[in-house]
Amino acid sequence: MSHEVPAVPVPRRPGLMSLEQALEQLLGAAQPLGGQQTVATLEADGRVLAQDIRSALDVPGFDNSSMDGYAVNRAELAAAVAAGQALAVSQRIPAGHFGPALQAGSVARIFTGAPLPAGADAVVMQEEVEASLDEQGQGLARFSSVPEPGAFIRRRGEDIRLGDTVLPAGTRLGPAELGLAASLGLAELPVRPRLRVALFSTGDELVMPGEVAPEQMAPGAIYNSNRYFLAVLLKRLGCEVSDLGIVPDRREATLEALRQAAESHDLIVTSGGVSVGEEDHVKPAVQQLGGLDLWQIAIKPGKPFAHGWIARAGQVGQATESAEAGKVGEAGNTAGRCHFVGLPGNPVSSFVTFLLLVRPLLQRLQGVSSGLGIVPVAADGLPPAIFLPAHFDWPRADRRREFLRARLNAAGGLDLFPNQSSGVLTSVAWCDGLVDLPAGRTIARGDSVPFIPMAALLG
Secondary structure, three states: OOOOOOOOOOOOOOOOEOHHHHHHHHHHOOOOOOOOEEEEHHHOOOOEEOOOEEOOOOEOOOOEEOOOEEEEOHHHHHHHHHHOOOEEEEEEEOOOOOOOOOOOOEEEEEOOOOEOOOOOOEEEEHHHEEEEEOOOOOEEEEEOOOOOOOOOEEOOOOOEOOOOEEEOOOOEOOHHHHHHHHHOOOOEEEEOOOOEEEEEEEOOOEEOOOOOOHHHOOOOOEEOHHHHHHHHHHHHOOOEEEEEEEEOOOHHHHHHHHHHHHHHOOEEEEEOOOOOOOOOOHHHHHHHHEEEEEEEEOEEOOOEEEEEEEEOOOOHHHHHHHHHOOOOOOOOOOOOEEEEEEEOOOHHHHHHHHHHHHHHHHHHHHOOOOOOOOOOOOOOOOOOOEEEEEOOOEOOOOOOEEEEEEEEOOOOOEEEOOOOOOOOOHHHHHOOEEEEEOOOOOEOOOOEEEEEEHHHHHO
16 A cells, blocks of 8 residues: 655755755756757758747648548438438538538548538538438438537647747657647748757776677776767757867866867867865866856655856957856856856766756757646656556665666566665666656555656657
């Protein structure tokens, strides 16, 4: 039986920031990028609308049949049914053709999508009609009942009215939205420019897959898995990604990589090497070129997160003055700045932190709004959770808010991946969602727990 377990009083460590606080600061430092492009509707999947799309016509543009059947006048049909008489089939109306007004005492054979003839006020599906021919070969139709008014008729404008805002600015376009735009006759759409993101990793221990065979890996070396899933996540969210690979673990190389990336990108994403109190080359390089905030966030996996900005050419001196004045982030997105995000190095921490923090930041920079084409979000920036029974126990309460990798099972409950370590990327590949467990809470088998499907986080 589902039951509510009281929170265990586990105090949060001093200095830890809640997810809500982190998002408030992160999104407060970002504004949607300007500009607009016109692209072919067929090429607009994943793009974000720059303007409202209003309809220049009614959809449908005329009353039409939603079934293959017979267009009838109900009053005449009622008299024929009462007398047990068949009605003549006076015309045949296929889709794409307008027929004349319905003749008195007759019906029209009509097909799905065909315009309704004047004088008809209902359609009877063909399965309910007995069709025959008279001695002269004239079609006849015999009915057993009278339909409701307007039966199987799609009225003009019942889907979209002339002048309606069909797709608001800020909508991320997908297959359904593109089909809707095409139904309005739009071969091109106004969209925001793609967000340009530079992605690179740091660390001498990293090796690119394909460069060294597993049996030849040096002691302490690891394959750079973060690069692959981060690049795909960014592309799925509509970004134009420049993969800069692994930057050599040297101060000047790091400075040059950041400086060049800032000139032609809107956001730089790194994984690893930027943690609170950690001596590495990325942290001082970002601080030298702009400004940097190092956060410890009360989430697990995750915690270390860095956000800042890098000044573009000609802006470094101004950036330094702003940083010294305590104004880092106040200007949000400006022409002279490139946003910077540093993710944890552990792969699960990097993956989950991207979904929780970077995804909302990308949406803000892209100008995605809460209209059509975006999954609704809660106050903490997450898609709404669904509550499902836990088919596992989690007896250890943590001082941080936990995001446990879980999967829906055939019984309608949730199974938990047995190893929730932040280095076990298998858990992310196995799961199909995250259990959002508040700080200080445990889970007993049968509890109803909030579950966020991975599909909602990746959309």
